[in-house]
Amino acid sequence: MNARELRDRVDALMGRARADLAALVAIPSVADPRQYPPEKCDRAAQWVVDRFAEAGFDGLGLRRTSDGSNAVYGERRVADPGAPTVLLYAHYDVQPPLDDEAWRTPPFDLTEVNGRWYGRGTADCKGNIIMHLTALRALRGEIPVNLKLIVEGSEEQGTGGLEDFVTRHADLLRADAILVCDTGNAAVGVPAATVSLRGMVNLVVGVEALSSEVHSGMFGGAAPDALAALIHILATLRDDTGNTTVTGLDNTQTWTGEDYPADRFRADAGMLDGAYLLGDGTVADMIWARPAVTVLGIDCPPVVGSAAAIQPHARARLNLRVPPGMDAVKAHEALVGHLHAAAPWGVHVSVATEALGQPFEARTGGPAYRALASAMRDAYGREMTSLGQGGSIPLCNVFADTYPDSEIILMGVEEPLALIHAPNESVHPDEIAALATAEALFLQRYRGKQL
CATH class of the missing domain: 3.30.70.360 (Alpha-Beta Plaits)
Incomplete structure (x- = not known):
C-alpha cells in the first residue's frame, strides 16, 4: 500500500482520533496520589487496554510495577517465523495542570482553538497513544511484523517503575526495534527522530x-x-x-545535527523583547550538546x-x-x-x-532507521532530520543496556508549540495524522536485519 492510500485512510479516521483523544484527556491521570486519586490512572490504563484489544492485540492486561503504577502490556503476533518484532511505547500518565488560572481552556476538556487541540496530555503523551491506534486502524490488519505494546503509568513522576520492570522482565519486552513515542518534530510538518538525550x-x-x-x-x-x-x-x-x-x-x-534557528527558539521559548540568548554557542549547541x-x-x-x-x-x-x-x-x-x-x-x-x-545517544543507520526515514519522507514529503532533546528519558538507557542489539527510535507528536508540562498544552492534529501515516508505512516496510 502506498503513502497516499494510507494517508487517505488516516484522514478518514481523524474524527475517531479526536473523539478518542477527548475521552482520554478527560481522565485526569496524574500519577501522584497526593493530588489525584489513583483510580483515575487505573481508568486511563483500562481505556488503553480496551482500545488496543479492538486493534487486535492479545494478552492485554495491567502489569503492576515496583512504584505501584500499572503498565499496559499486549502482543500482536504474525504467522511468519522470520518476522521482526517492534515494541510500541507511550505513557498514559500526565503532568498536573499546574496553574489552572493560566489555562485558556479547561485542562481536562479537549478544546480546539485555531486548528490545535488543547488539553493536558494532548501531546505528552496521550496524543502518541492515539497516533499508535490510528496507524494500526489504518493498516486494517495488514501488518507483517510482530508487535508488542507497553504503555506506562508513572513516566512523569520519574519513580522508575517501568525501568525496573524492564530489567525484571527482559524477555517479555525484547524486540528488534523499539519506538519510544515520547518526543517530537522540529516544528509542525518537519519530521524528525530524536537521536540524543541529555x-x-x-x-x-x-x-x-x-x-x-x-x-x-x-x-x-x-x-x-x-x-x-x-x-x-x-x-x-x-x-x-x-x-x-x-x-x-x-x-x-557542538551539535552536528539539525539546526535550531535563533528566531524560532526565541518564539518557542516566549523570550521577552531585549532578552539575550545565553552562551557563546548556537542554540542547538547550548540545549543539546x-x-x-x-x-x-x-x-x-x-x-x-x-x-x-x-x-x-x-x-x-x-x-x-x-x-x-x-x-x-x-x-x-x-x-x-x-x-x-x-x-x-x-x-x-x-x-x-x-x-x-546518564545521557543517551541512539545508534542510527540500521534497518529500522532506514525504514523510518523512508516512511517519514513519504508521509511528510520531506526528508527526516535528527534532533537532540534537552530533557531526560531514563527508560531509553535501560532499553539500551537490556537490549544492546535493538534499534531504539525516539519520535512523536510533540513539537515546540505543544508546550508540554506547561499550561495550555496542545497538539496539532496534522502531527497525529502524519506520524500515524509514517508509523503505518514503517510497520509495512521494516524487515528487521534482512532489510
Missing part, C-alpha cells in the same frame, strides 16, 4: 552561616549572611555570557513578611543537564566539588543528591 543531576545545596537569625542593624556588615553566600555560589555557575561554568565540565561541545545548570527553587524568606534579620541558612534546588559524551557520575562529582569550592566566608555547605541519570 542526562541529569538533581540536588539540593544548603548553606549555613549562623546558629540563628540575628538583627541586620546590630550585626549586618560583619556577620556572614547565608542567603547572600548562596547567591554568591549560584552566581559562579554561569559566566557573564550565560555559559555554564562548573569546574571540570566541558562547555565547548553542552551542560546546563538551572536553579529550580530557593528556600528563603518571602518578601512579604520578611524581617530585618540576617539569614542563618538557605538552600537551593539545582538541575544539571548532562549532554551525550559526558558521564553523569563525573558531572555530579564536578558540580558538588564546585559548590563546596565556591562557598565564601567559611560558611558550611551541604549537598543532598536527589536523582542522577
